[in-house]
Amino acid sequence: MLPKRYDQARPFATLGILLLGWLLLPLVLKVFTRATFFEIQAPLVVADSYAEDLRNFWSNRLHSKDELLKAGHDLAGLFAEYSYSTQQNAELQAEILRMENLLNLPPLPAFRFEPARVARRDFSGWWQRMVIRKGSNYGIPVGAPVVFSGGVVGRVTEVHQYTAVVDLITSPTFRLAATVSGDNRPFSYQGGLNDAFKSPRGAAEFVPLDVFATRTDPRRVVTSGLGGVFPGGLTIGVISSLESSGDGLFKVGEVALDERLGSLTEVTVLVPLNPEDK
């Protein structure tokens, strides 16, 4: 009877031995195994992204000449607008440099813009991440801010050879110092309010008591530029209601985030030019 029982319990004994072996395995081997398994599946993750690019290419080839001419006309207008913005930007940069020299201020962190295609989105109740199609081959570092036209997307958390993983602003693990636009007092922003079939939201905590926001007068929440990798002034979302926190010392509220975060196909990674500035 006993041998039979032992035979039945063998799977658990095997699991116990496996677990013990796993716990005793040196960390460097675990890191190596993790990287290896990620790189093995990376081609699968990016393959469908490349297939979609190809599909878009062929569908764009089907457009008529009239449609292309109209698109070209629209683009010419945009190009003129952006040219003007570029000139203005150059003037403002020169002005900032002049002020920095005049007031003997430390220079603002400088970034190189690295556009990247989104290969895979993985938005669960546990985590909110996306895989982009650029990694250490483009010099992307861990912790680099990721943005899009609507503001902050997230932060690079893992860098692999040809891909990188971005922890989204909607993720419960994402936290940064924010301010209300036009105010310089920082408060805490954390992602993680992601109800099904609804737009993503984040939580604002430690908001000063004299900051007000209502549905009719919502306030834009931006990065503070303090204590992190994100430059100041990048849009996070909009806050439309604030209420007193439990202890009455601060206010708390929910930040409505950009709906386009769920359907992004292209993002920009801000690669610090002087990594020691971080």
Add this chain to the structure above:
Amino acid sequence: MRRYDPRWLIVFGANLLLWWLVGLANDALAGSAVHLYVGGLFVVYASLQLDRKHGLIALALTGLMFDAAAPVPFGTSLFLLGLVHATLLYGRRQFPREGSVFGIVVAQLANLFLFIALSFLLVGANPHPADAWLRLFVDLLASQLAILLIAPWFLALQARAMELAHIHPETGRRVTV
């Protein structure tokens, strides 16, 4: 000469294919804020049809593959899948292993366990855990429904792959047609 036994590779390959397809589905569902988790489906064939050694190898590789792509402590899925595998092996002799109905039931129960275990592990990071559970409940419901639809195809795919390789899944002996 001893013939190479690819049973673990066949099951791991099938799991990899399912993982990729579910990843595609999750990518498409990202805008709707719904996420599918089908970890319970990886265990069924490996635990009910394969022998202990090959089942464990296939599941260990599947667990590591899942852990490598998820922000969980490396080895979490390896342990959880291993635990489900050991439990199924423990009572395997009493289970009716033929047919897909029992496989679907096992997949549902295993997925429920894995989903809840992962949720307890990860939900603490959320600023409003109560709200997070509501979202997780919707994800779980969608996942269980997805398993109900996918399981018959996936189990048949693994069985068919073994047939094509002319291998008996439990004994590893060559099967002549």
